[in-house]
Amino acid sequence: MAKLMPRASVAEAFRRWREANPEPTTELEYGNAFQLLVAVVLSAQSTDKGVNLATRRLFPLAPDAAAMASLGEEGIAEQIKTIGLYRNKARNVAMLSRMLLERHAGEVPPDRAALEALPGVGRKTANVVLNTLFRQPTMAVDTHIFRVANRMGLAPGKDVVEVEQALLRRVPKDYLLDAHHWLILHGRYVCTARKPDCLNCVVRDLCECRDKTA
Known part of the structure; x- marks a missing residue:
């Protein structure tokens, strides 16, 4: 485990990330709150790219909870079968759509x-939704x-x-909403699992993982 990064370095790292990308957001594609929730549920053990390919087929057929519940588990599964664990995910999406209608007016x-x-x-899914949709820190x-977090x-x-x-x-609180x-x-x-791109890392000098940045 790397040495703990000093708080001043933490603040500087986020300052640089914000300077490079002032308005970061999810790479999942969605048109409303319900669609983001579904996309995040589908993203478990799947890539955002793969989920986007599936939801481009799914969301035009079922853009909201009522339409998704009507489509049903089999109909959902047919549209998302290109992603991992699609049957399980189709069951969850059908059930959560019905529950949203029953408990939260959709x-x-x-x-x-x-x-x-x-x-x-x-x-994790709840945190993504609370942060991206409702701007909670x-x-x-x-x-x-x-x-x-561990490597750096x-x-x-x-x-x-x-x-x-x-x-x-x-x-720091100033960076928490988009962190x-x-x-x-x-x-x-940049800081990928197998081959981190340290040469092009904007926070390389702040990182405590010296064996990766040497």
């Missing part, structure tokens, strides 16, 4: 407990963020919840 609730009560929605720790010494932790809590403590997106993009395109 709307996505801005509440963690209500979100996590939906089929297929765990802590949450931190959805996926494999990219977990790797970056930004917010080390043994599991995703530990890293999430460490990031919420260590990321989730900056970290994912950094992990996806």
Whole structure:
């Protein structure tokens, strides 16, 4: 595990990420709150690119909870069969659509407990929705963020919840709303798992993982 990055370096890293990308957002394609929720549920163990290919077929047929519930599990599965675990995901999307209609008038609730009560929605998915849709300062720790936080010494932790809590403590408040997106993009395109692109990393001099940056 890398040495803990000094707080001044943490602030400078986020300053540079914001300077390079002032308005980061998700790479999932969606047209409304319901579609973002579904896209995030579908993205588990799948790439955003793969999910976007599937939802370009799915969302025109079922743009909201009522239409998705009417399409049903089999109809959903037919449209998303190109992504992993598609049958399981089709079942969850059909069930969560019905639940949204029954409990929330078809709307996505801005509440963690209500979100996590939906089929297929765990802590990470709820955090993405709360942050992206409702602009709450949450931190959805996926494999990219977990790797970056530990490798750089930004917010080390043994599991995703530990890293999430460490990031919420260590990321300056001015950057917290968009920190989730900056970290994912950094992990996806620069600080990759097998071959990090340290030569083109804008925070290379701040990173505590010296064996990667030497």
